[in-house]
Amino acid sequence: MNMMDYIREQPDVFARALANRASLAAPFVELFRAVEPDRLYIVASGTSRNASATAAPFMSQVLGMDVTVSAPSRLYAVYGQRPLMIYVSQGGNSTNTIAAMERFAAIPSLAMTGDRGRICDLCQHYTAIPCGPETVGPKTKGYTMTILSLYLLALETARATGRLSEADYETYMSTLTAAGQAMAANVESTVAWQKVNDEAQRGLKAAYLVGKGQALRIAQEGALKLQETLLIPTAAFDFEEFLHGPTSSIKPDVAGFYLVPPEGDPDRRRMLDLMAYHRSVCPHVYTLAGPDAADPRDCTLQVTGQWYTQPFEYILPMQVVSAAVPAELGIENASFATFHKLDMLLNIKFKGADGETEYVQPGTH
Numbered sequence: 001m002n003m004m005d006y007i008r009e010q011p012d013v014f015a016r017a018l019a020n021r022a023s024l025a026a027p028f029v030e031l032f033r034a035v036e037p038d039r040l041y042i043v044a045s046g047t048s049r050n051a052s053a054t055a056a057p058f059m060s061q062v063l064g065m066d067v068t069v070s071a072p073s074r075l076y077a078v079y080g081q082r083p084l085m086i087y088v089s090q091g092g093n094s095t096n097t098i099a100a101m102e103r104f105a106a107i108p109s110l111a112m113t114g115d116r117g118r119i120c121d122l123c124q125h126y127t128a129i130p131c132g133p134e135t136v137g138p139k140t141k142g143y144t145m146t147i148l149s150l151y152l153l154a155l156e157t158a159r160a161t162g163r164l165s166e167a168d169y170e171t172y173m174s175t176l177t178a179a180g181q182a183m184a185a186n187v188e189s190t191v192a193w194q195k196v197n198d199e200a201q202r203g204l205k206a207a208y209l210v211g212k213g214q215a216l217r218i219a220q221e222g223a224l225k226l227q228e229t230l231l232i233p234t235a236a237f238d239f240e241e242f243l244h245g246p247t248s249s250i251k252p253d254v255a256g257f258y259l260v261p262p263e264g265d266p267d268r269r270r271m272l273d274l275m276a277y278h279r280s281v282c283p284h285v286y287t288l289a290g291p292d293a294a295d296p297r298d299c300t301l302q303v304t305g306q307w308y309t310q311p312f313e314y315i316l317p318m319q320v321v322s323a324a325v326p327a328e329l330g331i332e333n334a335s336f337a338t339f340h341k342l343d344m345l346l347n348i349k350f351k352g353a354d355g356e357t358e359y360v361q362p363g364t365h
Helices: 003-019 021-033 048-065 096-105 116-124 142-162 167-195 214-230 239-243 268-281 311-329 336-344
Strands: 040-045 067-072 083-089 110-115 127-130 207-211 236-240 256-258 285-289
Touching: 003 021, 003 142, 003 311, 021 083, 021 110, 021 127, 021 142, 040 048, 040 096, 040 311, 048 067, 048 083, 048 142, 048 214, 083 096, 083 142, 096 116, 096 142, 110 116, 110 142, 110 239, 127 239, 142 167, 142 311, 167 311, 207 214, 214 236, 214 256, 214 311, 239 268, 239 311, 256 268, 285 311
Parallel strands: 040 067, 040 083, 083 110, 110 127, 207 236, 207 256, 256 285
Antiparallel strands: none
């Protein structure tokens, strides 16, 4: 299987997670009730950290408490009278996450993984990221399903503990269901958009990704995907911060991906004006969820209009570009080969008894 296969699996795994949300969240609900935390920490690296950072504002809103996301290497101290930790790792073998777990072993914790790796042995409580295996290096369905899983942990816990009314719970679930139902059509319309722009995207040399609020967090994952698959420099910017200096570095060989705010947002017109300026300098500038216009660079998507469903909408174009373009260029396994060399050198992933990292070469699954 390849990245595109996993991208196309997302609607089905999304629907199954919604259907099984009670059992998915049950270990966390039980732990939350026992601890009654005053601070929640999520610890993760790479795409798992991007997903956690994207989920955290929704979790904070639903649970009514502070939710802190940290890379393991930046977790210097934990605060609060009753902190609770969630360790997220799709493969379950990141050595930096394992080191953080050992350092903060006294704090109640839950492991959340796609595969039962080493970190599951270090936690008394566990819940699965219900996406199944994803053996290629760059994660796609793991990203969206980590976000959805964290959303569901928060929703089920808030409902069970009386922090969320039944009416609000049903509203959230209805909106998430609508986002999931639109995902298959959004994937296919994104694939069609990418094919139209394929020749130009095969020549990308560098790219800026610009978003606002939740869309910025999605842009950060999009930048990582383009970087680790197209093997080009990328950077993600908050829209307003992008205006204060970085725009001066727009050049003819710096492409752009603009995650456009929904209708009614006061910055929608301003971002589109900036995008138009960028296009006057570089033709390889794309909008995601932007105008439903004749310009083939604009990728139109079905959106709910709610900020918290944007991860399941806006990420798809960056995922599809990251899957399709490297395959066209014949470099789809290049990042894995580099990662494997560095893992052997720097011990990035936990090794089993045979000394080998527990992951699979792309194409052998």
